Amino acid sequence: MVKYSERGDHIESTEPVTVSRYRGITRINHWVTAASLIVLALSGLAFFTPALYFLTALFGGGQVTRWLHPIVGVILFFSFLLLFLQMWRLNLPRPEDKTWVANIGELIKDNEEKLPELGKYNAGQKFVFWAMTVLILVLIVSGIMIWEQFFPDLVTIPTRRVAMLVHSLAAVGIILVFIVHVFAAFWTRGTIRAMTRGSVTGGWAWKHHRKWLREVAGRRTQGPAE
């Protein structure tokens, strides 16, 4: 039974150890999602405040930005949906997450030894995952409610006002989550290659996601016997 890894995760090489973390298709999926969100954030922020209205120039003007944003929003939604389907299982909370969060200080002190061993994702990643999930749902629903071009009369104006506010708040929220996510990706050196090359080094896996590494490595012994 697989508990901490995807079936496709495997040891790519042993000396040095590299572990395959994401298939190519997943990586493409991730980057489409990432690009969408960046476009959405930039275009959305252009409407959010006059100080950033100049960002519309990036997309060819206000009118283009206005129609582009929600369409990219829809792309983001579906693209993230695919990611979600692939990843939701391993992002379910586990008992060790609690301890991990309780001792989060050790992480910052780089004392990961003091933290419990983890599967493929740590609680921080899981939080990002679920936060993104919820916010994207909120954004798509509220976004459609305020989508003048195609759904001008979908909801009453008072509802639309609520949706507008919710959309703005959710946007702020998701941008914050995004910052956290990107920051974590860089701060935890060796992470980016998981999404660029698809693999991580054994040391990275051992340090941050040991249970995951154990399971992936263990699966290898059983593999040919079947």
Place this chain on the structure above:
Amino acid sequence: MDLNLLPSDVIRASATYDLPEPSRQLEKVAKLIDISKCIGCKACQSACVEWNDTHPEVGENVGSYENPHDLTAEMFTLMRFEEWVNPDTSDLEWLIRKDGCMHCEDPGCLKACPAPGAIVQYSNGIVDFVHENCIGCGYCVTGCPFDIPRISKVDHKSYKCTLCSDRVAVGQGPACAKACPTQAIVFGTKADMIEHAHTRIEDLNARGYDNAGIYDPAGVGGTHVIYVLPHAEKPSIYSGLPDDPRISPLVEGWKGVTKTAGMAVMGIAAAGALLAGFFTRGSRVDDHDEQEAERLVEDDLGGPDKGTGAG
């Protein structure tokens, strides 16, 4: 009355901070719509179509005199008809109200609009949409307490009554006022209009409309389109004229604290992340980790057939 509207007479513009101080203050204007004189002839509606060269579609009848059935990007003003039985007299009253932009002193549309200069307000009170700056987002719809702006399906720009700013700019009154056969619509300085409204209210009082009054709602700072209502104590009987309109607190909140606070937290978060990225070491994997990993993998493997993945 100096009516010429120049770009320099703009006192507010959407999404614009650095508006130059206007060199002069135009006299405040107002269009007065006297419900008690209106015969619902729709001359104003057709004059508006003609003057603005719009092309409302030929719809259908759905059991009402209201045609089109709502304001549209091609119909900036609409006669609304309401059959109302006066509970005091049991008599039927046919309440006919000309709907359209109220030209709020504190315009919710302008507040909501994200596009710099797409909505402007002149110092005489006229709120005008500048279509070349409009991006068609529809925020003005959300911002307006009167449900007025409509976004064109054709050019995706927002439209509403301009108070005939293009006519006012050359010293003429609105086309609808000009066409109105009964002078139910009159146009002039706001002071004059209020004075005129008072004479109308006197007349209405004399006819038994004790609650006749002016509709110039304070909630939006007063309006530059004002009504004389025979039953001013309950504006909503006139096809849902808001009893106490004001810019929705949701809109205020959205355009107010949400923006400031949102920008602040996003800014701080982004800056913090950047700084932390530069100045903290980050979590690094060292050789020890790598060796541990190798050990772990070898332990588990127990054999040399490296390199074949499970697929």
Place this chain on the structure above:
Amino acid sequence: MTNSWTDIKNTDLVIVMGGNAAEAHPCGFKWVTEAKAHRGAKLIVVDPRYTRTAAVSDYYAPIRPGSDIAFLMGVIRWCIENDKVQWEYVTNYTNASFLVKDEFGWSDGLFTGYDEEKRDYDKKSWDYKIGEDGFAEVDMTLQDPRCVWNLLKAHVDVYTPEFVENICGTPRDKFLAICEMIGECSAPDKVMTSMYALGWTQHSKGAQNIRGMAMLQLILGNIGMRGGGMNALRGHSNIQGLTDLGLMSNLIPGYLNIPTEKEPDWETYMSTRAFKPLRPNQTSYWQNYPKFMVSFMKAMWGDAATAENDWAYDYLPKLDVPTYDVLRMFDLMHHGRINLYFCQGFNPLLSFPDRAKLTRALSNLKLLVVMDPLETETAHFWENHGVYNDVDPAEIQTEVLELPTTCFAEDEGALVNSGRWLQWHWAGGTPPGEAKHDTWIMAGIQRRVRALYEAEGGVLPDPILNLTWDYADPFEPTPEELAKEMNGRALRTVPDPANEGAVLVEAGQQVKNFTQLQADGSTACGCWLYSGCWNEDGNNMARRDNTDPDETGAYLNWAWSWPVNRRILYNRASADMQGKPWAEDRPLIWWTGEKWEGYDVPDIGVTSKPGEVMPFIMNAEGTSRLFTRAMMRDGPFPTHMEPFESPLANVFNARMRGNPVSRMFEDDAQNLGSSDQFPFVATSYRLTEHFHYWTKHNPVNAALQPEFFVEISQELAAERGIVNGSRVRVWGKRGEVWAKALVTRRLQPMTCDGKTIHVVGIPLHWGFMGAAKKGWGPNSLTPYVGDANVETPEFKAFLVNIEPAAEEPVA
């Protein structure tokens, strides 16, 4: 109108009954708004529907279509009973004191002399007692039981408030409230104005409806007064001009008559025209009839009209029937007795009753020529448009020619408004495409027909060959030439009769006005009423000076009003017997001791002494008439008659259907519905958003009122299971239509004679051409019968049934 639009601002009370002024005359209605805003005037509306006029009224009461006479006689009864009478006016300025022949009487809903076979009255008894001196006998004390006043009192006695409620369906309290408001205007210085139109005219007794109000206005002393009067709100922008210019089969311009067969010569014709005064010292203006008639004949035939040939009297057609009105023409066409029909600015297929009959009639023609700026339904009557015009083109052999004309905005000329003002206008646009002015087309036809007569002779070529046609371009007379011709000019130098040796008009000069016209052939004048419109002072119709001394609303220097620029007819009656204005705050004209002067052109000889010459100089009596003698076909007093199609029998005489003297063609008499099959009363009317059948061609109007609908009460909707906005079928004896249902509180069921009466309101603006949604109007349903006096069709009261219909048009 006796008064003018601008004069309405002077009133104290407006009654809109038999019309819907705000919707059909929105611009004129502005003066009601003025009276309300500045004089505190009140507005009463009496209409089967709560209209947009009612929306701004002070008092509204419903009435069953076709029952106005009962209402009006009821008000008169109430005024007499409550002493709301302007006594000095009634005694002196009306024929109240005149004694009527003893044989005259009324019973069973009929006046003396009725002949059921002929559907006509022998009107001999409907006249005054004439004394030995040749003058009518009077009793100024109004005591004589045979005086008009006492006959009137007796006549209206049955119209009690209960009777009115029962016949009209108007709640008694509302009726009485209105009586009170009207009664106040009997004070000499209080006036009411009556604004009416088709709600009164389009009934088989339309003329009597109007008589009813005219009588009331006389009793209140409101005729001739500023802010008073009988104000017919005319229709088409120039319909007033149409009647003035005699575009009726029985009229010559200026309300002169086309002779009948019974008047084979000039002398016989003249013997009944120039009324002699019926009272001593009285002026009877129609004594000038010969001057107007001879000048007209000279205008028509110039030198060919001579004293010797009785001014070419033989050239005039002689009518064998009273009129060749539209109903008769289409009936003749229906019987295959007309080959060629010229339809100029007229869309009869939609505007006349019984469309099925009209379609059959048009199909019998050999040639139909339509002169119109638009593609009318009449021109396309042969085209199949599904249910909207379900004809088989293969079966129709009529050839149709459409000649595109200009419309009013593209040509120059004068339009005559309801207030009799001739206002000159200039072309506002260039005609599109091949469109030509009507005058260009007609002149071309005249020239060609004339050439044919010249070449080939004919039965009677003279009237055509000798027709005056001295226009600079005979193929296109200019509006200026035509207007000048109507004004008239001196053919020879006319000496001044009052001033020996002096000249009244030089030969060749335009006459100043009709007072200069002569009966000896020295003047020519196309329309005496318009004389003065373009004289030596120039085009008076083009005047645009809106100064108005003392703000009387007269505007004497704005355009020109017939007759002789007078703005209020009978204005002599605005002053009392001594010549002092009744209403001091609103003087109009007054006697200075030597002459009449004031803000308007006096309607009396300027030196005619008050007390000697009575105010109504167009009448031989010198007074107005509460009793009309034999001048109307259906009685000297209005009497309640039911419409031809009515849910009720006539309470006076159950055998009497409609107006007992209305003309009824045989097939049409068979084609009347009854209330057992068609239980609901329908009435038809216009909406502000459209003008007849033109504006549906305009996308703006079409957008403002896109689709045909009928209005019904919530109660009727519930009874028939009809939902607001759904599709219904409305049908009657002569046809059926489909419409959207507009369910409204503005129509209420009424109770008449114990029956619940539901009204179905049918606006008239849709057809199968143009930009609006295809639809119908009421005339697939309306009966083919008209008013007894003037043949206006009974469009305002007929019977229908109604039911829900499937949503999609039946294929």
